[in-house]
Amino acid sequence: KANKKLHPENTVIKVGNMEIGGPNVVVMAGPCSVESREQIIDIARNVNDEGASILRGGAWKPRTSPYSFQGLKADGLELLNLAKDETGMPIVSEITNAAHIEMFLDSVDIFQIGARNMQNFELLKEVGKTNKPVLLKRGFSNTLEELLMSAEYIMSEGNEDVILCERGIRSFETYTRNTLDISAIPALKKLSHLPVIVDPSHAAGMNWMVEPLSMAAVAAGADGLIIEVHNDPANALCDGAQSLTYGEFKETMRKLKMIANTV
Numbered sequence: 717k718a719n720k721k722l723h724p725e726n727t728v729i730k731v732g733n734m735e736i737g738g739p740n741v742v743v744m745a746g747p748c749s750v751e752s753r754e755q756i757i758d759i760a761r762n763v764n765d766e767g768a769s770i771l772r773g774g775a776w777k778p779r780t781s782p783y784s785f786q787g788l789k790a791d792g793l794e795l796l797n798l799a800k801d802e803t804g805m806p807i808v809s810e811i812t813n814a815a816h817i818e819m820f821l822d823s824v825d826i827f828q829i830g831a832r833n834m835q836n837f838e839l840l841k842e843v844g845k846t847n848k849p850v851l852l853k854r855g856f857s858n859t860l861e862e863l864l865m866s867a868e869y870i871m872s873e874g875n876e877d878v879i880l881c882e883r884g885i886r887s888f889e890t891y892t893r894n895t896l897d898i899s900a901i902p903a904l905k906k907l908s909h910l911p912v913i914v915d916p917s918h919a920a921g922m923n924w925m926v927e928p929l930s931m932a933a934v935a936a937g938a939d940g941l942i943i944e945v946h947n948d949p950a951n952a953l954c955d956g957a958q959s960l961t962y963g964e965f966k967e968t969m970r971k972l973k974m975i976a977n978t979v
């Protein structure tokens with residue numbers, strides 16, 4: 717169903733009054749994790765003012781260590797909705813468990829499936845039974861063919877609103893957190909009609925590299941970006957090193973606007 721040969725027109729996914737996969741580059745921004753009411757509302761206001769149109773924020777965090785901050789869970793979803801009430805921004809947040817679908821249906825606009833769950837086929841099938849868009853991240857050791865098959869798991873259940881996300885893969889290189897696979901963008905656009913977005917934050921792992929990777933992604937044809945922004949990166953509970961300050965996000969948006977129409 718994701719195959720471009722069988723479905724040549726590109727899929728455009730409507731979220732609020734935004735179109736993902738249309739002529740404009742959609743910018744999703746926000747913290748890795750929701751940490752407090754003040755934090756999420758302040759970040760939402762800021763990224764919205766700078767031109768981001770969708771608010772990201774993790775409530776359930778799939779951390780490498782069980783002793784790391786695991787997210788505010790249901791309280792995090794509630795705080796995201798307070799930020800949505802303040803700014804009008806639709807919300808994308810990661811779902812890690814099919815048992816949470818009902819709760820997420822009430823509180824997010826886009827389900828995020830994280831890299832670690834790209835092949836959690838039971839979870840994919842369950843979100844496939846809903847009618848909410850799904851942002852599907854590429855697993856860090858998965859091929860494009862495997863990513864597209866995971867999209868099929870969602871689409872085969874009836875939900876065809878899948879957004880593919882390249883977020884960097886494991887390679888022999890250790891300088892960056894992951895290796896951004898720029899070729900994934902034209903390749904996925906050739907193979908499928910689904911929107912393709914890029915997460916430069918998890919690819920780079922460091923704030924200063926997010927801007928050049930964002931520019932490269934847009935130049936290569938990405939339909940959107942998902943960028944981590946924090947009010948106080950040095951004290952972030954998760955992924956501070958790769959989170960942009962408000963100033964860095966503003967500058968990144970300024971540069972992006974020189975090469976694309978961002979919304």
Ligand code: PEP
Nearest residue numbers: 748830831832853883918
């Ligand atoms: C995230 O978006 O914060 C995240 C955990 O991303 P990924 O699943 O790509 O590691």
Ligand code: MN
Nearest residue numbers: 748944954955
């Ligand atoms: Mn993160």
